[in-house]
Amino acid sequence: xxxxxxxxxxxxxxxxxxxxxxxxxxxxxxxxxxxxxxxxxxxxxxxxxxxxxxxxxxxxxxxxxxxxxxxxxxxxxxxxxxxxxxxxxxxxxxxxxxxxxxxxxxxxxxxxxxxxxxxxxxxxxxxxxxxxxxxxxxxxxxxxxxxxxxxxxxxxxxxxxxxxxxxxxxxxxxxxxxxxxxxxxxxxxxxxxxxxxxxxxxxxxxxxxxxxxxxxxxxxxxxxxxxxxxxxxxxxxxxxxxxxxxxxxxxxxxxxxxxxxxxxxxxxxxxxxxxxxxxxxxxxxxxxxxxxxxxxxxxxxxxxxxxxxxxxxxxxxxxxxxxxxxxxxxxxxxxxxxxxxxxxxxxxxxxxxxxxxxxxxxxxxxxxxxxxxxxxxxxxxxxxxxxxxxxxxxxxxxxxxxxxxxxxxxxxxxxxxxxxxxxxxxxxxxxxxxxxxxxxxxxxxxxxxxxxxxxxxxxxxxxxxxxxxxxxxxxxxxxxxxxxxxxxxxxxxxxxxxxxxxxxxxxxxxxxxxxxxxxxxxxxxxxxxxxxxxxxxxxxxxxxxxxxxxxxxxxxxxxxxxxxxxxxxxxxxxxxxxxxxxxxxxxxxxxxxxxxxxxxxxxxxxxxxxxxxxxxxxxxxxxxxxxxxxxxxxxxxxxxxxxxxxxxxxxxxxxxxxxxxxxxxxxxxxxxxxxxxxxxxxxxxxxxxxxxxxxxxxxxxxxxxxxxxxx
Amino acid sequence: xxxxxxxxxxxxxxxxxxxxxxxxxxxxxxxxxxxxxxxxxxxxxxxxxxxxxxxxxxxxxxxxxxxxxxxxxxxxxxxxxxxxxxxxxxxxxxxxxxxxxxxxxxxxxxxxxxxxxxxxxxxxxxxxxxxxxxxxxxxxxxxxxxxxxxxxxxxx
Numbered sequence: 001x002x003x004x005x006x007x008x009x010x011x012x013x014x015x016x017x018x019x020x021x022x023x024x025x026x027x028x029x030x031x032x033x034x035x036x037x038x039x040x041x042x043x044x045x046x047x048x049x050x051x052x053x054x055x056x057x058x059x060x061x062x063x064x065x066x067x068x069x070x071x072x073x074x075x076x077x078x079x080x081x082x083x084x085x086x087x088x089x090x091x092x093x094x095x096x097x098x099x100x101x102x103x104x105x106x107x108x109x110x111x112x113x114x115x116x117x118x119x120x121x122x123x124x125x126x127x128x129x130x131x132x133x134x135x136x137x138x139x140x141x142x143x144x145x146x147x148x149x150x151x152x153x154x155x156x157x158x159x160x161x162x163x164x165x166x167x168x169x170x171x172x173x174x175x176x177x178x179x180x181x182x183x184x185x186x187x188x189x190x191x192x193x194x195x196x197x198x199x200x201x202x203x204x205x206x207x208x209x210x211x212x213x214x215x216x217x218x219x220x221x222x223x224x225x226x227x228x229x230x231x232x233x234x235x236x237x238x239x240x241x242x243x244x245x246x247x248x249x250x251x252x253x254x255x256x257x258x259x260x261x262x263x264x265x266x267x268x269x270x271x272x273x274x275x276x277x278x279x280x281x282x283x284x285x286x287x288x289x290x291x292x293x294x295x296x297x298x299x300x301x302x303x304x305x306x307x308x309x310x311x312x313x314x315x316x317x318x319x320x321x322x323x324x325x326x327x328x329x330x331x332x333x334x335x336x337x338x339x340x341x342x343x344x345x346x347x348x349x350x351x352x353x354x355x356x357x358x359x360x361x362x363x364x365x366x367x368x369x370x371x372x373x374x375x376x377x378x379x380x381x382x383x384x385x386x387x388x389x390x391x392x393x394x395x396x397x398x399x400x401x402x403x404x405x406x407x408x409x410x411x412x413x414x415x416x417x418x419x420x421x422x423x424x425x426x427x428x429x430x431x432x433x434x435x436x437x438x439x440x441x442x443x444x445x446x447x448x449x450x451x452x453x454x455x456x457x458x459x460x461x462x463x464x465x466x467x468x469x470x471x472x473x474x475x476x477x478x479x480x481x482x483x484x485x486x487x488x489x490x491x492x493x494x495x496x497x498x499x500x501x502x503x504x505x506x507x508x509x510x511x512x513x514x515x516x517x518x519x520x521x522x523x524x525x526x527x528x529x530x531x532x533x534x535x536x537x538x539x540x541x542x543x544x545x546x547x548x549x550x551x552x553x554x555x556x557x558x559x560x561x562x563x564x565x566x567x568x569x570x571x572x573x574x575x576x577x578x579x580x581x582x583x584x585x586x587x588x589x590x591x592x593x594x595x596x597x598x599x600x601x602x603x604x605x606x607x608x609x610x611x612x613x614x615x616x617x618x619x620x621x622x623x624x625x626x627x628x629x630x631x632x633x634x635x636x637x638x639x640x641x642x643x644x645x646x647x648x649x650x651x652x653x654x655x656x657x658x659x660x661x662x663x664x665x666x667x668x669x670x671x672x673x674x675x676x677x678x679x680x681x682x683x684x685x686x687x688x689x690x691x692x693x694x695x696x697x698x699x700x701x702x703x704x705x706x707x708x709x710x711x
Numbered sequence: 712x713x714x715x716x717x718x719x720x721x722x723x724x725x726x727x728x729x730x731x732x733x734x735x736x737x738x739x740x741x742x743x744x745x746x747x748x749x750x751x752x753x754x755x756x757x758x759x760x761x762x763x764x765x766x767x768x769x770x771x772x773x774x775x776x777x778x779x780x781x782x783x784x785x786x787x788x789x790x791x792x793x794x795x796x797x798x799x800x801x802x803x804x805x806x807x808x809x810x811x812x813x814x815x816x817x818x819x820x821x822x823x824x825x826x827x828x829x830x831x832x833x834x835x836x837x838x839x840x841x842x843x844x845x846x847x848x849x850x851x852x853x854x855x856x857x858x859x860x861x862x863x864x865x866x867x
Contacts, residue, residue, distance in 0.1 A: 087806025087843050215802045222807035223795045223814060225743020225783035232742035240737070283737050284729065355747050355755060355808040355842045404745075404808030405842055436748045612802050616845060620805055623844030646752040646840065654833045657846045 036070055039183065040152075041192045042145040043068040044137040065120045067134065069098065069141045071149065075169050075183035077102060077109045079138060082122025083130045084114035084376055086406040088676045089613040090130045092217045096610060097135050100210040101142035101201060104169045104182070106217060114378045114400035124377035126408060126502060128575045128674020131609060135672060136201075143201045148193050152185040204607035204668035211668075213612030218402070229404050230374045231359035235429035238361070239268070240283040241422040242290040243432065244276040245442065248639030249497070251297040260292030269293075270425045279422045279430050303497045304637040309346050313450045316471040316492035323475025325489040333465025333486025337456025339525045340465075345451040345514045346701045347473050348633035349498055352446070353651060356404020357439035360416030363429040368395045373416030374403030381413030388417060389424075407624070408502035409443055440644030445634055446503035447496060449473020451514040457522045461536050468515070472496060474507025477574045477681065480515055482537040498636060505677040508574045509625065509684060513702055516570035516685030521698060530569055530689065531556055540573070542667075546580040546602040547571050549663045554582035554600035561693050564589065568689025572681035576673035577605035581622070581682035583658070585690040592708030594694075596626060596656075596687055602663040603679050606670035614675050618662050621679035627652045629684035631706045650706075712772050716741070717785025727773025732756045734772055735782060743783035743811045747840070754812040754839030757819075758782045764819035766838075783811035786818060794818050794856045801852035805843035812839050817853045826857055 045064040070078045079098050085091045095109050112118050114125075122134075150164045153171035157164075163175040170179040204211065221227040246253070253276075258269045261278055267289045268279045276293065280286040303311040334340060360373040369391065375381045378398040386393045403410070415432045423430040434442070449472040456465035463484035470478055475491030491507075503509075523533035531551050538544050551557065551569065559567050564587040571580040584598040603618050631650045635642040643649045684702060692698050695709060714721050714734070723729075723738050735741045735758070744767055747755030751766035758767045759781035786792045791799065794817045804810050813836070820827060820835040827835065832853050841849065 087804075087808075089805060213802070215799065216804065216807075219799050219802065219804065219807075220791070220795075222804060222810045223791070223798055224787055225741075225811045227807070228742065229745075229808065231746065232736070234740065283733060284725075353842055355753065355806070355840060356745070357747075403806065405806035407842075433746065436750075616802070616805060616848065619847060620844035623846060624842070645750060646748045647750055651840060651842065652844060652846075653840060654836045654846045654850070657833075660847060 039072040044141045073183040082119045084125040085402040098142045117397040238429040239279040240286040241432040242286045250300040254296040257294040261289035312472040312494045315495040319490040323491040328486030336464045338459040342454045347449040347510045349445040349448040350632045352407045352409025354405040357434040358415040359433040360419040362419035362423040371416040407504045437644045444499040444501040447500040476506035477508030512572035512681040520689040549602035550580035566693025570682040570685035577678040581686040583686040596658040600661040604665035605673040618679040625680040625683035716780045731767035731770040757812040757815040797856035803848040809841045
């Protein structure tokens with residue numbers, strides 16, 4: 001495989017793991033407006049370049065556009081954004097936002113998403129950014145479109161603004177009682193406008209479409225099997241590709257004999273450096289060809305699961321400074337403490353395991369390349385292809401149809417790159433779909449890590465000292481929401497033997513786990529109620545609100561623990577949203593089974609765009625979080641993944657689900673934050689603290705009980 | 712080989728050891744059934760074989776002589792099947808890659824047991840994975856479909 005593809009020392013998603021500032025490249029001009037017919041286009045630009053009115057000749061400023069909306073002469077509204085749909089239902093949420101401001105029905109709105117040729121540049125769909133960043137841009141663009149259309153109607157009727165309003169796709173004239181469809185106003189012209197900052201958007205408490213439980217906009221196509229994921233696509237003359245994988249990470253190819261594969265009819269074998277792949281007219285033939293390749297590999301010795309935590313700690317750097325928080329005098333803080341705790345936590349690698357494995361379809365037309373692939377970063381994949389194939393970005397188009405989930409695990413374009421390399425040699429379109437084993441082995445993992453925590457608290461329940469070191473798992477969500485004057489918090493990058501990268505909430509769930517376990521243990525050592533102890537050390541009202549709401553729904557204060565049954569509570573915040581989770585577990589001493597029987601969670605992320613889909617995100621986060629909390633872990637030995645299948649890597653199923661109550665706090669006075677990540681952060685510590693109460697056993701690992709709890 | 716799918720007979724040029732999933736997706740262009748694991752562990756590829764849900768990724772076409780296959784493409788006729796309708800109304804899905812397999816498994820379950828308890832639904836659906844974690848909504852949607860079928864709502 002090409003060096004660039006398999007350079008595990010510095011995977012492209014690493015930038016997000018360490019949260020360096022995002023790219024802000026200027027775009028090369030792509031003339032979005034060529035695809036536009038007559039009608040009105042409103043562009044939202046990142047800089048001030050488009051604040052003034054535009055016309056078709058004003059092309060330079062295109063580089064600055066981050067979203068645009070087009071109202072065609074038939075009255076359909078096309079919304080162009082580089083965001084991608086991976087199941088978070090952002091297609092629906094953004095449609096609602098535009099429908100709200102533009103007052104057209106949802107079915108008149110077409111979202112054009114994640115296509116590098118048609119949509120403005122976007123850094124990627126991750127970090128809970130679509131609603132808080134893309135949402136306001138589209139809202140503004142839609143509000144401006146509304147005002148321009150009203151302005152055009154004013155010219156049409158020679159009437160003042162005060163008599164005109166936009167309603168259900170038409171401008172109504174209250175003076176002459178006439179109406180005109182919004183598509184009829186541009187009269188064959190192409191009008192391009194920028195944003196007038198003085199145009200008001202509708203306040204959240206007046207929303208009629210946004211804020212409502214609208215159904216998934218293209219829901220039927222999924223239920224009938226009609227939606228085409230990339231793995232479902234075919235193109236005329238398309239071949240199926242398979243790639244030769246090493247038996248373990250970093251293994252070096254010693255010899256290879258591809259003659260057996262080449263002898264098969266209609267099979268193309270491609271070798272380019274370490275990349276060896278085959279393409280054939282049927283999947284079966286491609287698999288037969290792959291099996292016919294004889295390769296000898298030299299394994300490279302590397303750390304295994306049994307020594308991973310020692311390894312990560314010993315190879316860790318002093319710190320990056322980036323996520324560090326140091327204040328006060330730590331030794332003084334500990335001197336003032338009446339109770340101290342000190343613990344080490346171990347966090348295993350886990351896999352995203354999106355149900356649709358990586359897939360890519362590629363086709364070359366002369367020197368131009370088109371790649372369809374399910375990635376959270378279509379423009380990032382375009383850059384990967386540019387690097388690897390040494391062709392200009394303008395010649396590469398990456399298209400991302402709605403995809404079978406990502407959870408932070410699809411920031412890269414491996415399958416698309418592999419398909420593109422094969423297609424370059426065959427001259428036809430090629431499709432590469434990874435097997436489940438490939439997805440479990442050659443994608444990337446949520447990082448493993450070691451977390452050391454030392455904390456002190458005074459008798460009256462006030463934190464006096466907080467020292468927190470995360471080795472390798474990441475610096476996201478590392479800061480503590482609790483008031484403590486003396487603190488030292490550091491993230492220490494290390495040397496990961498496995499390829500690692502972003503995961504839902506990044507390191508947030510691991511850091512919240514360690515923090516909230518310690519908060520529980522401190523409270524218990526003072527004989528304080530863990531909820532009261534948290535409230536006592538918090539200042540942030542929004543966090544207190546979710547804690548109290550979750551506790552109330554759960555019946556926290558009235559719960560009576562009994563042998564082998566206990567409850568736990570935890571909270572966390574990230575990226576402007578707040579989660580609190582209570583869990584009740586039971587323990588069966590005969591089987592060692594821990595069961596989560598009941599969960600109540602409260603979440604607040606500002607103004608709610610779609611309560612139904614928000615609840616679904618919280619629900620999904622809680623259930624996915626239960627997997628990482630209880631039993632998900634990657635086992636590996638000397639560069640080989642030992643459990644790369646669903647029969648060996650346990651994920652939550654129907655039978656694992658507890659009764660779940662969700663309380664959503666709608667703060668219409670606060671701008672909407674994203675919701676795909678934070679709700680996953682408090683479930684693991686809530687379960688752990690419940691196990692503590694049920695059994696008296698304090699656990700310090702994620703997962704908590706992959707093999708049950710010894711009685 | 713001849714196979715009966717969605718009340719039509721198809722002749723496919725494939726060996727008897729070829730999996731039904733591969734034949735459906737790559738020979739016949741019926742891509743509604745999804746690949747998820749290749750070992751019958753996730754349910755994304757489920758189809759009805761003589762009315763009973765089975766993973767097509769570990770079913771060889773040689774084993775299908777005289778049997779009737781129904782795929783997700785054959786579940787809806789003129790209008791959506793009541794199970795699809797209740798899934799849609801409950802707004803179950805996120806990425807929806809598991810949707811076809813879930814619908815098939817639910818249809819199979821309700822054929823066997825018109826009024827399943829929550830526990831029976833969970834047991835009946837245990838072989839299907841939704842990695843987005845929408846399970847409680849799927850249970851609700853199946854209950855809704857069962858209620859409608861039992862005359863508590865619109866029937867099909």
